[in-house]
Amino acid sequence: MDKFQEIYQIGEDIYLNPELGFKEVHTSSLVENYVKKYFPDVVIERFAKTGIKFNIGNKKPLHIAFVAELDAVFAPSHFHANPKTGAAHNCGHYSQVAIILHLFRSLIENEKYEKFDFSMGFVFVPAEEYLDLEFRHKLKDMGEISYLGGKPEAMKLGIFDEYDLAICVHAMGGIFPERSIEINCDLAGFMYKNYKFKGKAAHAGFAPFAGVNAYSISTLFNVALGLARQQIDEKHLVRINPVILESNMGVNVIPNEITVGTDIRAHSVEYMMKLSKDLDNMAKGSAMALGGQVEIENNMGYLPFIQSRYLSNFVRKAYEKFDIIKVCKDENPISAAGDIGDLSFMLPCIQIGYSGFKGTIHGDDFIHDDIEYIFSIFPQFLMKVLEEMNEKIDKTKLYKRTYEEYKKAIDILGGINEK
């Protein structure tokens, strides 16, 4: 079987057998088998239940990690969802795994990796999507993981300590008439908050005036939030999505408790923290106005992802010499988030987007379309990126922070993410 066919089959196999985060058993065994087949001497390190890491060649002063995400999304209505688990590959992670494996094989063919002035490692990370939280909280309680996201978990385990930079790839959402890539697509960070509004129960007919309506307090809070949007600076690409998480309402009782949950997404941590305080004030003010109370809980999600412009420049240069790819989208930040943001706190990262799909990303019909591009041409392009980087990366332009520094930053942000 030729390289393309084999890689495409692995991609399809993962696509048709989607697994949620920290449960990617089949997916990671496919990775392991493929790697061992072509690189029998490999030393594989397993981490965080299903994560896989290995290096090729001797370590050089500059050490690069290729990162791929193993997990699927919870999307039971997707046309290829697993009927039992509801998992579906509508974020394209299956193709990342296949692409990175293709690159791996091209690098070890004739020991091509020896040509480069940097050494390379491969990290297949579980659980990028922030979901299935009940299961993950259970894993946390059992002491099997500390973080709900795979990359922060890997960071804690020291998986990335030896690397100087990381290269990731990700499917681009949307239809592109021409073969495209994307660089410098920054992602928002996010935190989420729970506001438990407390009132006082009373008979709704007999004595409503004796109660304090917690639902009314939450309505007032929602109105304040709506009006406050005018005061939110657009440049931080903020998203706020308040929803009712819990209530115990019945029509004949003045509701005495309701919990509103909301995320706050922004491209700046400082701005996210400012908004967090603003929302707290709105919640407290609403409770005070109607004679009730509010309890506030903060949870840190992921940090914003600011892509390394320095490293993206090498991608752009490779693109300019690579005719088959026609479009390079640049500088289109979005308000989705990813745990690559956390990783980029420790070391410079880029995430190169690739087109070739149809349907809606995270929707019900997402699937590969231009298979030659995804599973063959794009991995070849990544090799060109490496050639472009060879002997040109100036280590003084890179940064490195420790896991301890990361933990400190998250703690300041109210990070209850870690147990």
Ligand SMILES: [Zn+2]
């Ligand atoms: Zn996703």
Ligand SMILES: [Zn+2]
């Ligand atoms: Zn994704």
